[in-house]
Amino acid sequence: MSMRTAGIILTFTLFIACGVASVFSSDTGVRTREAISPLEPAPALDPHKITLGEELFQDPILSGKNQLSCSACHDLDVGGTARMPRTVGYSGRLHRYNAPTIFNVANNYRLGWRGNFTSLEKQNEVVLLDPDLMASDWPTLLGKLRHSRYAPLFERAYAEEPSRDTVLDALVTYQKTLVTPNSRFDRYLKGEADILTSQEMRGYQLFKDLGCVSCHQGSNIGGNLFQVFGIFSRPQPNTDPSYDGDLGRFTITHADADIGVFRVPSLRNVGLTAPYFHDGRSATLADAVDVMAKSQLGEEIQKADIDAIVSFLNTLTGEYKGLPLKAKK
Secondary structure, three states: OOHHHHHHHHHHHHHHHHOOEEEEOOOOOOEEEEOOOOOOOOOOOOHHHHHHHHHHHOOHHHOOOOOOOHHHOOEHHHOOEOOOOOOEOOOOOEOOOOOOOOOOHHHOOOEOOOOOEOOHHHHHHHHHHOOOOOOOOHHHHHHHHHOOOHHHHHHHHHOOOOOHHHHHHHHHHHHOOOOOOOOHHHHHHOOOOOOOOHHHHHHHHHHHHOOHHHOOOOOOOOOOOEEEOOOOOOOOOOOOOOOOHHHEOHHHHOOHHHOOEEEOOOOOOHHHOOOEOOOOOEOOHHHHHHHHHHHHOOOOOOHHHHHHHHHHHHHHOOEEOOEEOOOOO
């Protein structure tokens, strides 16, 4: 079976597993089924918990040295990530992976580059306690929160003092609101057939024809599958002998089959989240598309086709709090 055929079969399967959008063409009078579905708005959640979670997310008090906030690596002003290949930890060492965007994170089935979390609560706790990330511990953190301005905020939101469970719940409640619906492509999927340019539509057709949609599908356009990075050719590995990030899920499972396997990232707002890949190796979206074509599809595609695909990918940028999402300079 060819990879292209396998991709078609996988895409068909995902129509059932992930849901599909049905798009009506006024030109042909035909309604087509798409492997990508529109992103739904953020759910209605307790406003007190949202406000508390947002303040905690932006406050260095959560870190062991009171120097690092969650937003330091997941800046909403630059696509919910950080403009660097890999961020730097408390010890001065580069983190293993590029910081993934926090936008639409609750819509991913798997979390983290290795997909080692299926729960936002668990992922948040690991980040808080990791000595090279937030470098905190529960007794110290809860002590700080109980003797700070946060005490009445927890009382208002939870009718109790700060605890492990309420801290994690507040953070996760806020993160569930970081949804960016109503991209131009969402509007196309909902029936605005003329909202995309001919270049963008050509890019979307290439995205499907080449097989990109086999892995990047569903409402998050990714985020729910594992795939090896380098099906046809392994990309150039990191030259640092101490770096093991290229091993992917192998660092968790220690199974040879998981060498170089990563969670397929979401492509929502991808035009704002450079640099790309697990190690931030690609500075531009055009380079990332070229790398993916060669390594994942075995294709050498022309610049005009890359440009068309990039045009399509830029239609995936949505809105946050009703305003178009932009990356501030």
